[in-house]
Amino acid sequence: MQYRVDPRGGRVSALGLGCMRFPGFAVGRPDPRAAREIVSRAVERGVNYLDTAYLYPGNEEVVGRVLSELGVRDRVLVATKLPHASCRSPRDFDRYLDEQLRRLRTDRVDYYLMHNITSLGQWERLVGLGIEGWIERQRASGRIGRIGFSFHGSSVDFPVLLDAYDWDFCQIQYNYTGERYQAGTAGLEAAAARGMAVFVMEPLLGGRLADKMPAPARRVLEEASDGDLTTPAAWGLSWVWNHPEVTMLLSGMSSCEQVDENADIACRALPGSMTPAQLDAIARVVRVFEETNRVPCTGCSYCMPCPHGVNIPGCFAAYNASFAHGRFTGMQQYFTASAIRTGRPRLASNCVGCGACARHCPQRIDIPARLADVRRRLQPGPLDPVLRLLARTPRD
Ligand code: SF4
Ligand code: SF4
Structure with a gap:
């Protein structure tokens, strides 16, 4: 496994396990047995970062159960997220964290995120509720390690948020189709320049840069197939890891085969390792992709269920x-x-x-x-x- 340095201290595996896509996630009941196999294989392959959230149905409980059964809690960094929009008073911060620690069967969250902050107003509301003092108290007591936020807002709001607090890290959506989307490349570089760790989500756009890739784009990569870059997933992940500003990327792996495939790529995809010819192939794929990708839906299902039954x-x-x-x-x-x-x-x-x-x-x-x-x-x-x-x- 390749490890990268967290600017605030410590080493993080370049590949992190996004637990949201455990088998069964679509119906909100992650399968504990499958999750156990995936986590076990990931830890065996050197993955040391697991990401979950309060709002992923049943997910924190399964992560806690699996870590406890495997006895590997001390070998991994656990990240989870505060559902801040539901917090109405400072007591809610404690209530959620208490419940999360219980679900995760642990006494600390290593990386704690404000879940999906998209505007300064959301953060200012939390500041008004006293979250800054609360964070300091949790850190002092050891219940929270690093503090950060996940982001799906605009490129204009991102730098404003970076400056609003002394964050340790941020989690942004980033892939080769999204250099100017949300935080984008400018946001990645801005966060890294501030000495923050940057974690990347949706590196394969919910599979649409991998197995669900449109045929014309796939053909471009097949023609450019080069060395270790033999699958669309290898191209997509390597492109993200090619950026030295990226500390770690999260992949929502839902089988041991995916863990193995991604871990193999992670061993080789060092910062700055892609050649100009490979980057040119990616640029051609982006052009093809832009012609066919009419709706930028990642299939995350956050919008579901629709009360009128629309899939x-x-x-x-x-x-x-x-x-x-x-x-x-x-x-x-x-x-x-x-x-x-x-x-x-x-x-x-x-x-x-x-x-x-x-x-x-x-x-x-x-x-x-x-x-x-x-x-x-x-x-x-x-x-x-x-x-x-x-x-x-x-x-x-
Ligand atoms: S439309 Fe629904 S499934 Fe698609 S990206 Fe938006 S929330 Fe996710
Ligand atoms: S009825 Fe239409 S607008 Fe309303 S939740 Fe369903 S898909 Fe969305």
Whole structure:
């Protein structure tokens, strides 16, 4: 395993385990047995950083159980996140941390994050509730090690947030399709210049830079296949690790095979190790990707469930597939993913535009508007009334 230095002290494995995507995550019930195998393999391969969050259903409990059963708590750094939007008084900070420590079966969180801070106003509200003094007390007592935030806001807000507090680290979305998206390259460099550790999430954009990559982009990488860069995942992860400012990247590994594949790449992908020809291939992929990736949905499911039954990530995956692989393929995927054969169709036309989903989307997608695009492209006119009727017919 390759290790990188945390500027505030210590070593972090270049590859971190994002626990959100344990098998079963989509239904909110991570499978403890599968999670145990993945964590065990990751630790065996030298991974020493595990990331979870209060808001990932059932996830902290499973992480705590697995670490306890494997007896490896002292070999890993545990990161989790405060659901700050639910905090109404200083007592809530204690209430959440107490519960998280209980769930994680530990007496300390090594890296504690404000979950998805997107604007200065959110942080200022917490400051008004006394969070700075609370953080200092937790650090003094040893219940919290490093303090940071995860970010899905705009490139304008990011440097403002960096300056708002003496953060130890930040966690940003970063991959080769997003150099100017959210914190972007400028944000990565700004955080590193301030002496912060920078952890990267979504390095493969929820798999869309790996196994779900559009065929035209995949062809570019296949033609450029070079040395160890034989899979789209290897290209995507190596590109992130090529940046010396990146301390660690989180991968949501959901099988031991993925752990092995990513750990192998992590051993070789040193900062500055990509050649100009390899970087040029990435630039060509970005151009292809931009032509086919119409909705930047990562499939995280933060927007789900929709009270009207719309399979939001499924609709967007099919929509993007219709540009990458052809309209017919997209429609096939759309009707399959929408579970029309079960009698409970979850089509874009079910959307009533209530907007309940959009505020949860870290990619800031205007979900109702983009679902209207999906409907126009993938639900041909003549089918529409029938589908609407089906959607309204209760079957259970
Ligand atoms: S806006 Fe549409 S997709 Fe979003 S929650 Fe409302 S009905 Fe569901
Ligand atoms: S629409 Fe947004 S919140 Fe929903 S799955 Fe896609 S990226 Fe995640």
